[in-house]
Amino acid sequence: MDAEIPLPPPRRVCSRSPEITTGNDASRPQSSSRLTDESSIPSSDPAVFSSDDFPYSSIDNYQPSAKANVKKRRYYGTWWGSMKTKRKKRADFQEKRNLDSGVWMGSDESSENLLSSESFNEEDSVPHAFSNEISTRSAKRVQDSAPDTGRRAVPGRPVFLAWNRLVEEPKEHRDARALVNDCLESGRERVDLSGRQLGCIPSGLLRPLLHLTKQPALDYPPVDDDDYSPLTPSLQLFLSGNSLTELTGELFELENLQVLSLRNNKLREIPSGIRRLTQLQEINVSVNRLEHLPYEMLLLMQTGSLRQIYVHPNPLLQLENASDIETWHYTNRDEDGTLRMKKYEGEAPAEAQSPIHIATSRVRRLDSQGKPFSGHYPSHRAPDAVTRVPSLRDLALLACSRYPYLDKFLQEEDLTGFPELVVQLLRRARDVRHQGDQICSVCGRNFIVPRTEWIEWWDCSIYETAVKQRESNEKLRPLPFIRRGCSWGCVPASD
Known part of the structure; x- marks a missing residue:
């Protein structure tokens, strides 16, 4: 036993020893040595591992703590036990995770769940x-x-x-989309959707025509730059022979539309959004159910490029049957009451080459719901002194009409908790937006519910016959144009 070589002492490890002072040794200088034998004694406490020590650590290694907002999850034990436990939790990570990282990754399973009947209620419309x-x-x-x-x-x-x-x-909608796509591919400017049995213009049918570019038709190379033709299309749209009851705002977005045919449909009114078709040269609205034409169509004749209109036959309001004429602007009539062009010799007057204002009906004032006002107008205020400032209801309806989810809200079946008047006004705001908005014919402001409306008769025979001027003593055929105002102050100007 004495011959055995003794084992070397444990290796001394450098560590910081705590400085312990007592009352008696407070003034005694402490030893400057920081090497002690106690530091080399192994501890019986298990090792502590942090989540950042492993490459597979993620956000689920963090857990709430009372002292701080976030605290790392620790594992006490051997490193191989920590690896085994972490892998087991990682397998159940998709099911047990309750902390959202903000990123959603789709899969086949998630798509099936999205389209399953459990994701939607049966009452949802x-x-x-x-x-x-x-x-x-x-x-x-x-x-x-x-x-x-x-x-x-x-x-x-x-x-x-x-x-x-x-x-x-529906099949007719699919066929119409296929025809529009074919026109886009071939660059054809003539889009013929006549006789397609369309009860309405489906959403997104006409908007692709905004990107239509016609193909250059050149049989031989051009000699100079003037022989090149512009690629801006002269769009021609034919929707005749269908069952359309209203027009959508997509139609009035076609800025390059020059020919529009709406013949033989079931239209009761042409929206005022037609004012946007500034390049329109020819329009056909015959064989419909129109009682009057929009005043904006008259503006296209006066200031735009509209030169040819077809409006007959239609149940238009005749001047002879109107009993509420307020003002006559043209009085050249025969003994039997037939309106005629004034006689002239030589050079034709200016009125022979432009629309002639014949008469104006009495202004009908409407309430805030768009119904005829049944009360009496205030006697202490003149009609021309009424303010044109819009009410809060008008401003609210304009804001609601621009709300992108208004259609989704109104298509819900359960609207019993809302007042009936509010629902009616919101539906009206939706319809006005779908038809391309409407503006006041006096001040040009957007509105939802008109407050005044009246009829003006104008003779536009030169636009119906495509002649340059009227002949002397020619019979006039006035057409009714409806005008609407946004307030009681928007009324016809006094001559």
Whole structure:
């Protein structure tokens, strides 16, 4: 035993020893040595590992703490035990995670859950429809998860997912979209949608025509730059022979539209949004149910490029049957009351080459709901002294009409908690926006509910016959144009 070589002492580890002072040794200088034998004694406490020590650490290694907002999760034990435990938690990370990182990664499972019937309530109605071409796999997945509505999804056909039910787009709408796309591909300026049995203009049908560019027709190379023709299209749109009851604002966005045919439809009124078609040269609105024409169409004749109109036959309000004429502006009539052009010799007067204002009806004032005002006008205030400042209701309706989710809100079935008047006004604001907005014919301000309206009769025979001027003593055929004002102060100017 004495011959055995003794083991070397434990290695001395450099560590900072605590400075302990007592009352008796407070004045005694402490030893400057920082090496002690106690520092080399192994501890029985388990090792402490932080989450940042492992490459697979992520946001789930953080847990709430009472002292701080975020605290790292620690593991006490061996490093191999920590690795094993972490891998086990990582496997259940997708199910047990309750802290959102702000990034959503889609998958096939998530798409199925999104289109399943559990994601939507049966009471929810259609806020809006979206049309996309879907593949065979997507069509089968949507059809399997959607409730049975009597119509099956066909792969390769556009469908509409209306929250909890599947609605296939009508065939006439698909054919119309195919024709518009064909015009875009070939650069044809003539878009003929006549006789397509369209009850309405589907959303997004006409807007692609904004990007139409005509193809140059050159049989031989041009000699100089003047032989090149501009690529700006002279768009011609034909919608005759359908069952249209109203026009959408998409039609009035076509700035390059020059020829528009709305013949043989069921239109009762042409929206004032037609004022945007500043390049329009010819329009046909015959064989409809029009009682009057918009005043904005008259402005296109006076200041725009409109030179040819077709308005007959239509149940237009005749001047002979009007009993509320307020002012006559043209009085050259025969003994039987027939209006005629004044006789002239030689050079034609200016009125022979422009529309002639014949008469103006009595102004009809409306209340804040757009109904005829049944009360008496205040006697202490003259009509021309009424302010044109819009009311708070008018401003609120204008703001609501620009709300992008107004359609979704109004298409909900449960609106019983809202006053009936509010719902009616919101629906009116939606309709005005869909028809291209309307402006006051006096002050030019946008409005939703008109407060005044009246009829003006103008003779536009030179635009119906496409002649340059009227002949002497020619019979006049006045047309009714309706004007609307945004306030009681917007009335016809006194001559």
